[in-house]
Amino acid sequence: xxxxxRTQIQEVVELDQAALEAVEAGFxxxxxxxxxxxxILSMAxxxxxxxxxxxxxxxxxNERFAIKVSPGFFDNPxxxxxxLNGLMIVFxxxxxxxxxVLFDEGYLTDIRTALAGAIAAKHLAxxxxxxxxxxxxxxxxxxxxxxxxxxxxxxxxxxxxxxxxRAEAYAARMRARFEGLTVNVHGDIESACREADVIITTTPSxxxxxxxxxxxxxxxVTAMGSDSPEKRELDVSVMTRADAFVxxxxxxSETNGELKVWAGNTVPFEAHEMGQVIxxxxxxxxxxxxxxxxxxxxxxxxxxxxxxxxxxxxxx
Amino acid sequence: xxxxxRTQIQEVVELDQAALEAVEAGFxxxxxxxxxxxxILSMAxxxxxxxxxxxxxxxxxNERFAIKVSPGFFDNPxxxxxxLNGLMIVFxxxxxxxxxVLFDEGYLTDIRTALAGAIAAKHLAxxxxxxxxxxxxxxxxxxxxxxxxxxxxxxxxxxxxxxxxRAEAYAARMRARFEGLTVNVHGDIESACREADVIITTTPSxxxxxxxxxxxxxxxVTAMGSDSPEKRELDVSVMTRADAFVxxxxxxSETNGELKVWAGNTVPFEAHEMGQVIxxxxxxxxxxxxxxxxxxxxxxxxxxxxxxxxxxxxxx
Numbered sequence: 074x075x076x077x078x079r080t081q082i083q084e085v086v087e088l089d090q091a092a093l094e095a096v097e098a099g100f101x102x103x104x105x106x107x108x109x110x111x112x113i114l115s116m117a118x119x120x121x122x123x124x125x126x127x128x129x130x131x132x133x134x135n136e137r138f139a140i141k142v143s144p145g146f147f148d149n150p151x152x153x154x155x156x157l158n159g160l161m162i163v164f165x166x167x168x169x170x171x172x173x174v175l176f177d178e179g180y181l182t183d184i185r186t187a188l189a190g191a192i193a194a195k196h197l198a199x200x201x202x203x204x205x206x207x208x209x210x211x212x213x214x215x216x217x218x219x220x221x222x223x224x225x226x227x228x229x230x231x232x233x234x235x236x237x238x239r240a241e242a243y244a245a246r247m248r249a250r251f252e253g254l255t256v257n258v259h260g261d262i263e264s265a266c267r268e269a270d271v272i273i274t275t276t277p278s279x280x281x282x283x284x285x286x287x288x289x290x291x292x293x294v295t296a297m298g299s300d301s302p303e304k305r306e307l308d309v310s311v312m313t314r315a316d317a318f319v320x321x322x323x324x325x326s327e328t329n330g331e332l333k334v335w336a337g338n339t340v341p342f343e344a345h346e347m348g349q350v351i352x353x354x355x356x357x358x359x360x361x362x363x364x365x366x367x368x369x370x371x372x373x374x375x376x377x378x379x380x381x382x383x384x385x386x387x388x389x
Numbered sequence: 390x391x392x393x394x395r396t397q398i399q400e401v402v403e404l405d406q407a408a409l410e411a412v413e414a415g416f417x418x419x420x421x422x423x424x425x426x427x428x429i430l431s432m433a434x435x436x437x438x439x440x441x442x443x444x445x446x447x448x449x450x451n452e453r454f455a456i457k458v459s460p461g462f463f464d465n466p467x468x469x470x471x472x473l474n475g476l477m478i479v480f481x482x483x484x485x486x487x488x489x490v491l492f493d494e495g496y497l498t499d500i501r502t503a504l505a506g507a508i509a510a511k512h513l514a515x516x517x518x519x520x521x522x523x524x525x526x527x528x529x530x531x532x533x534x535x536x537x538x539x540x541x542x543x544x545x546x547x548x549x550x551x552x553x554x555r556a557e558a559y560a561a562r563m564r565a566r567f568e569g570l571t572v573n574v575h576g577d578i579e580s581a582c583r584e585a586d587v588i589i590t591t592t593p594s595x596x597x598x599x600x601x602x603x604x605x606x607x608x609x610v611t612a613m614g615s616d617s618p619e620k621r622e623l624d625v626s627v628m629t630r631a632d633a634f635v636x637x638x639x640x641x642s643e644t645n646g647e648l649k650v651w652a653g654n655t656v657p658f659e660a661h662e663m664g665q666v667i668x669x670x671x672x673x674x675x676x677x678x679x680x681x682x683x684x685x686x687x688x689x690x691x692x693x694x695x696x697x698x699x700x701x702x703x704x705x
Contacts, residue, residue, distance in 0.1 A: 074492075076392070114430035118447055118454070123485050127443050127456065131434055138434070140443065140458055142478060144485025158485050162458060162476070167437050169460025169474050174490065176390075 075173045077387055082177045085386035086184060088191075088220050092382055096188040097195075097351060099378030102132045103322070104348025109133065110373045112324070115301075122148045124301075130373030137172055139163050139380030141373070143182060157182070161380040173384050185379040186371055187216035189321060190295045193347060193367035194271055195224040196356050197319060198293035202270035203228050208262060208282060208306070209275035210234035210243035213297060217273045218247065225271065229255040233265035235276075263287055274298050274306040285310035290362040297369040299330050307331045307368070312342070315366040317357035319345045325370040332368065348374075391489045393703055398493045401702035404503060404536050408698055412504040413511075413667060415694030418448045419638070420664025425449065426689045428640070431617075438464045440617075446689030453488055455479050455696030457689070459498060473498070477696040489700050501695040502687055503532035505637060506611045509663060509683035510587055511540040512672050513635060514609035518586035519544050524578060524598060524622075525591035526550035526559035529613060533589045534563065541587065545571040549581035551592075579603055590614050590622040601626035606678040613685040615646050623647045623684070628658070631682035633673035635661045638688055646686040664690075 086092060102108050110130035117124045123146035131138040143159040150156060159182065161175040175181065194202070202225045207214045210232060221227055230247060234240040237258070244256040259265035266272050266287040274283055276298045283294065283306060294315075298306045312318055312331060320326035323344055327333060332340055345357055347367065358365050402408060418424050426446035433440050439462035447454040459475040466472060475498065477491040491497065510518070518541045523530045526548060537543055546563060550556040553574065560572040575581035582588050582603040590599055592614045599610065599622060610631075614622045628634055628647060636642035639660055643649060648656055661673055663683065674681050 109432055109434070111430055111432045114427055114443055114445065116425055116427045116445055116447060116454075118425070118482050118485075120449060121483050121485075123482070125445070125454075125456070125480065125485065127430055127445075129430065129432055129441070129443075131432060133436060138432075138441075140441070142456055144480060146483075146485035149484055152484075154484055154486070158487075160478070160487060164441065164460060166434050166439070167462075168465055168468075168470055169434075169437075169439050169441065169462035170470070171474075171476060171492070176487070 074171050076176065077173060078176050079178045079180050081387065082175055082180055082383055086181065086383045088184060088187060088216065088223060090223060092184060092379065093188050093191055093223055095382035096185050096375050096378045097192050099132060099374040100192060100348040101351045103374050104346060104350070104352035107133045108374050121146055128371070128373040128376050130377045131166060132374065132377060135166055135381065137163050137381055137384070138166050139377045141182070141376040143179065161376060163380050163384050175380060175383060181379045181383060183212055183216055185375040186213060186297060187220035189369050189375060190217045190273060190297055191220035191224050193295045193319065193369065194221050194293060196350050197317070197358055197365040197367055198225060198271050199291055199361060202293070204231065204268050204270050206231045206266045206269035206272045207275065208233055208265065208273065209298065210239040211275060213275040214243055215246060217275055217297065221271065228253070229257070231257045231259055231265040231269060233259045233262050271295070276306060277304060278306050279303050280305060281308035282306050283311050284308040285314040288314060288364055290364065292364055294366040295369065296331055296366070299368070300370045301329050302333065305331060307366070309334055311366060314364060316363035317345065317365045318342055319347050319350060319357065319365070319367040321347050321369045321372050325372065326368050330368045330370040390487050392492065393489060394492050395494045395496050397703065398491055398496055398699055402497065402500060402699045404500060404532065404539060406539060408500060408695065409504050409507055409539055411698035412501050412691050412694045413508050415448060415690040416508060416664040417667045419690045420662060420666070420668035423449045424690050437462055444687070444689040444692050446693045447482060448690065448693060451482055451697065453479050453697055453700070454482050455693045457498070457692040459495065477692060479696050479700050491696060491699060497695045497699060499528055499532055501691040502529060502613060503536035505685050505691060506533045506589060506613055507536035507540050509611045509635065509685065510537050510609060512666050513633070513674055513681040513683055514541060514587050515607055515677060518609070520547065520584050520586050522547045522582045522585035522588045523591065524549055524581065524589065525614065526555040527591060529591040530559055531562060533591055533613065537587065544569070545573070547573045547575055547581040547585065549575045549578050587611070592622060593620060594622050595619050596621060597624035598622050599627050600624040601630040604630060604680055606680065608680055610682040611685065612647060612682070615684070616686045617645050618649065621647060623682070625650055627682060630680060632679035633661065633681045634658055635663050635666060635673065635681070635683040637663050637685045641686040641688065642684050647684040
């Protein structure tokens, strides 16, 4: 059994085509019905404003599977610690023996989350997409654009965040990271989204931010912020306006994602699953002017896929 | 963050009063409503005859909590590996940071499972219990008796197992381990249980083994084998015959334990929870001739309790 720390993992795993293909293969297997993926285990530690989630999945026939443990303790920044943390345990799918523990401190979650956004755009966004609107200015606001650039030639980012100073700092970081990238800071969501080919929402919002009036014909939206029963980023009008609506998994979207608005009721449109879109090999976008929307909550199969990918690189 | 292996953990944790009190305190907190204990995460790896369970719980106000991952791969013995395995991750309940990983390979699970049996007997069995009937001849058949001896002066064990050779080997091990202990091997369950003050069932049986006709007045039964939707050890007649029926948690007994027979229907008797019995400080046994039955499925709070206990001893 081997142990790896964040630095070792960062040296071999980054946002690249190979990592994207590994996560995409996980989704494809899910869409083909070749994945066992139990519901998320979630526990609140209320007195510390904390929670811990456990996610896992097994791709049938794979040599290994991972179990990911993600603590989120949201008062940590007050004492100089990051909110998010965690590790992945990689098991042999033949014997159940631990092959490795990846003490990635949430790094691989960041990576696989960003890659899911890129995979959504790969299958749903217009191929000539150049301009991305980003709502939020945190880690995923940065990584989602970096991953999106693997699949679309993004030359302009329009950012809006509740805190304008953070949006300005984000713009500076992005200009430094990507030579030639134009980054505009906007004072409201409407203005940020006006020219967007792709809109990415990356916030921990508990009430809807994005409305149908912010969408232009032909836009693709990826909403990756909502991942718990309290969070929401999309107004109902965004979802009913979409020509095609896709989720990572329907069950999770209904509890933790945007479909939770219809909990217990019939969803008034077809919700495709991303794995099925990938497995089918044909996009639900059937025209330049259509609006596509994808809601990501984060799935165990992404964790198993990225952990297996990381371990292969670590032991290569 | 510290890592500890099985040998290090075995050096400091054994079946003693202090460990028993730690696990009992966990149950008491559960009974007092001071524990967050989410449902078990369970995933099958069918092609390898394997499964993996994740259990956790947090005792409110405690400094740390544990997450336990238990793989069971039942073809492993064919290639010379143990079926059961696993590790416990101990987190700070203030920050979510990993404090330690206990690579105990299932040792702490064995210990806390045996202690739960002893705790059940402490609160339910007659104080003058001397004779224990043990059904099964595996690891828990041995550890349950060792733990029971912490709370009752057991001088005689009557064992029955499907495989008589294994029962004989068990008897030899027990005589060697406990000086002065009388161990009798029986050819059937009825004969093994005839003189019992305490009966402990420790099998992976999928159909009921123990019937009401095997019970004498005043006996206490602990059924610790059933811990998954397929397993059962107790005939319905044992449960309806009991003057007091206790479970570790009702929710788990209904899915994984003996109450599953009534899934979706009303259980035709009162099922007490062990934590509530401990918290109340009064046994549901109100006479010498009463029959008490306890069904144990294994709970996250036991894992959090034993992991915290182990880490305290490891860092003392």
